[in-house]
Each structure stands twice: as structure tokens, then as C-alpha cells.
Amino acid sequence: MVLFQLERASPSPVEESWRRLTDWPRHAAVVPLTRVTVRTPPPTGEGTVFVARSGAGPLFFDDPMEVVTWRPPRDGGAGRCRLVKRGTFVTGWAEIEVRAVAGGGSRVLWREDLNVRWLPRFFDRPLGWAGRWMFGRAVEGLLRPASPRS
Numbered sequence: 001m002v003l004f005q006l007e008r009a010s011p012s013p014v015e016e017s018w019r020r021l022t023d024w025p026r027h028a029a030v031v032p033l034t035r036v037t038v039r040t041p042p043p044t045g046e047g048t049v050f051v052a053r054s055g056a057g058p059l060f061f062d063d064p065m066e067v068v069t070w071r072p073p074r075d076g077g078a079g080r081c082r083l084v085k086r087g088t089f090v091t092g093w094a095e096i097e098v099r100a101v102a103g104g105g106s107r108v109l110w111r112e113d114l115n116v117r118w119l120p121r122f123f124d125r126p127l128g129w130a131g132r133w134m135f136g137r138a139v140e141g142l143l144r145p146a147s148p149r150s
Contacts, residue, residue: 001092005111006136009101010143018072018079018098018104020142024050030141031134045070061089069095076100090117105109110139 006050010017020026022044028036031054039051042087048067065083073079073147078099092113099107114125 001113002117002124002131003089003111004128004135005114006139007110008108008136008139008143009105010108011105012145013104013145014076014079014098014106015072017108017143021096021108021139022072022081022096023142026142026146027052027138030138039074055133061087063087063090065093071143073098073100089117092118097140108139108143109133 004149006076012020023038024044026039028034031052034052034060035057036038036050038044038048039052040048044067046067046069050065052063052065054063055061064086066086068084069080069082071080078097080098083094083095084095085094092115094113095109095111096108097111099109101107112131112135114127117129119127
């Protein structure tokens with residue numbers, strides 16, 4: 001089990017950063033070799049289930065997640081979302097918190113408890129480094145405005 005957190009700043013208002021981070025299908029655009037399918041009807045809220053399928057060809061795994069806490073930002077206040085990973089290979093949870101910062105913009109705190117079944121504890125430290133790097137890049141990508149399509 002690996003527990004880590006990362007912080008990122010965004011010039012976007014808290015509501016926009018929240019929207020970008022909780023647009024589940026958009027995660028596939030920033031995580032290589034991954035597709036995201038939302039299994040429950042909109043809008044997103046507690047009980048929403050989605051699956052990230054990662055891999056290529058016959059080598060893939062599903063990472064089903066359920067939203068168990070859903071508190072969108074209101075009136076400039078903080079937003080908080082907690083996901084529980086319900087897979088057979090990857091388990092744990094993730095929390096996304098988005099707060100407004102003085103002078104405009106927002107700050108994101110991403111906490112992750114990551115467990116890869118059957119992976120010996122010896123690999124916890126490298127898994128933590130890889131998780132911080134991968135999720136850090138994903139958060140940065142999600143916070144960037146979507147590029148206009150040609």
C-alpha cells in the first residue's frame with residue numbers, strides 16, 4: 001500500500017478546475033493507453049461508477065471506481081471528491097480537493113492510497129514515486145484548458 005499526495009496550482013477559478021478534474025472521460029486524454037467509461041447516468045454525484053481500462057491488446061486491467069463523496073465547490077468555497085477503487089488488481093482510494101486562492105486561481109490537493117494486489121511491499125517505494133509522477137502529470141494535463149480541435 002502506498003499513500004501519497006501532490007499539490008498543483010491553476011490560474012483557473014475553483015469551479016473550472018473542479019470541472020476539469022472531475023470530467024472522468026477526460027482522464028483518458030492524459031493517462032496513456034487508458035480509456036474511461038462512465039457506467040452510471042449523469043450527473044456525477046455519490047454513487048457514480050466509472051472504469052479506467054489501461055493497457056494494450058490482450059494485456060490490460062480494469063480499474064473500477066465509485067464516487068463516495070461529492071461536494072462540488074459553491075460560492076468560491078472548496079470542493080471535495082473521494083473515489084474508492086473497487087478493482088481486483090488495483091484497490092485503494094483517491095481524494096481530490098480544490099480550493100480558491102487569494103488573487104484568483106485555485107489550488108488542487110490530490111491524495112491517493114494505492115494498492116496493487118500481489119505486488120510485494122518491496123515495490124512500495126518505487127510505486128509511490130511512479131504514482132506521484134504519473135498522477136502529477138495527469139493533474140497538470142487535466143488542469144490545462146482543452147485545446148481547440150482543428
